[in-house]
Amino acid sequence: MKAFIIQNLKTLHRKFDYRNFSLAANLDFDESTLAQEQDRVWDQNNLPIPTLQHLIQKCARERTIREGKSCHAQIIQLGFQADDLTSNMLINMYAKCGNLGHARKLFDEMPQRSLVSWNTLIGAYTQNGNAEVGLLLFKEMHRDGSCSFSEFTVSGVLCACALVLALIECKQLHAFALKLSFESNVYVSTALLDVYAKCNLIEDANWIFESMPQRSDVTWTSMLVGFVTNELYEEALLLLRRAQRAGVEYNQFTVSSALSACAALTALIEGNQVHAVVCKSSFGSNIYVASTLVDLYAKCGMIKDAYAVFSTVDEKNIVLWNAMVSGFARHGRSLEAMILFEKMQLSGLCPNQVTYVSVLSSCCHMGLVERGKKYFDMITKEHNLSHNVFHYSCMVDILGRSGLIDEAKDLIDKMSFEATPSMWGSLLASCKVYGNVELAEEAAKCLFEVEPNNAGNHVLLSNVYASRGRWEDVARARTLLKESEAKKVRGISWIEIKDKVHTFMVGERNHPRISEIYGRLDDFLEEMRNQGYRGENEHDLHDVEESRKQELLKHHSEKLAFTLGLMCLPSGVPIRIMKNLRICGDCHSFMKKASSITGRLIIVRDNNRFHHFRDGFCSCGEFW
């Protein structure tokens, strides 16, 4: 700013000598003097048109509407009939400063609109969150017919298409771009690939990307985000490495999208490398980067690191707060989640629907029924928001887990949404815990209808019968499962060691060190048994012999991943394991005992939450 003011004063002094004070004598003003002088410059009434045009453009870049308006006023005062160039600059300035009304008025008052005027106004609406109007304007421009389209028109309208997922219009523009050879323009191609990716046509997006002879950093980011949006996280990380090899310099856009891919994959090592780049850069305090870093660390089990990043940001926005609240919730740190929820409001921000999903889920993880009900009411009564399907899902879970199964069922019946599989699944799991066979059968029936191919649902019902000793029904449920097309999702666990992810299935045979792992696990189990560990067979209600049950439990994927961690990671380093399914009771007991025997912190992330095992205890307090 200081440099700009000095430069500006120098220019004005040199060209027009409007200043009453001597610039040449001493430019070493303090900041406040400079600011005062800057105000005096803006208040000048005799600036020539080229200077005013220059300043208008600067105001558009820096979003300084006060100064922009001052320039506009001077133009009017001078009696200057704004030409196409000046009008477009003013329209753009008002649009960039968020004043669409002024931009539109100027456009409407123009005696003749040029191509640039149309492009500018379309961009104005699109950039101010009104893409529909941007598209309508494009149609109006087409009808008007007084000017043709340029690359600017196409990329600008594609931007509007990306915001409202207007695939048909995008395809028409694509055809038009090909006809006029606009596709060689990097802005046009990048905007095209962005729309295709956002409309889930990732292959088309990738085809455009691969066909581009030249790519900008925006192109790379758009493709990266495209993969992330389409949940192709591995592809996103491969692209990131490719970008690195191609010499693309990271910026806050590349970094935030790369970090979100790392977070989704819980790829901590890769995420750390990106974080290292951030630390050396100037965009570490960028709110998007900070939010993805908080999310990354929280999802990778590093809740302290997440909080460390969160604390460094001075001006926190709602997304950053939400990322941190959700991180605490995921780790079962309900108290911290709730304190942060209050602090966020003290800082002057109102919670949104996402915030409430996080605080409600923190209630799920600790079985806090009354608190959950209070938050659920606050959504509509205190913050005038509407309940969404996630809120109901959390509430059904909170009620069911606490044994209020009928109340949970009532909530499902009364809500205006279609019940989701997760709601029926949660209700069914609660029915197993509280032995409610009747409601379990009803929930299972609904679940089979909406998820006919999920074998886990059949197993859940079978387990409800087994928990009540109804073995004939267990057999019937199993037969039904065999006759159906349903597939059981296999339990998979993975662990990151150095820069490699090791994946294990139950009874894994393919890992290169598998024999060594089984040997080490057997020795360790022996040691554990000597210290009082007994397996918990009731958590695996397979209809199999006792000895086979023991065998299946022993080789659960998380135990294999843990053993490799024990073999490879130096003592003192936490063993962090990820699992695609919920951790079973036996593995939970195993990890508790293992944490006390080895004196190590063991962190297991299952499909629902984090468990931190330390000194024989788990952070979930046995509620999960």
Next chain:
DNA sequence: GTAGGGTTAG
């Protein structure tokens, strides 16, 4: 003078 990219939710 006008155009393309990023964060949080069971």
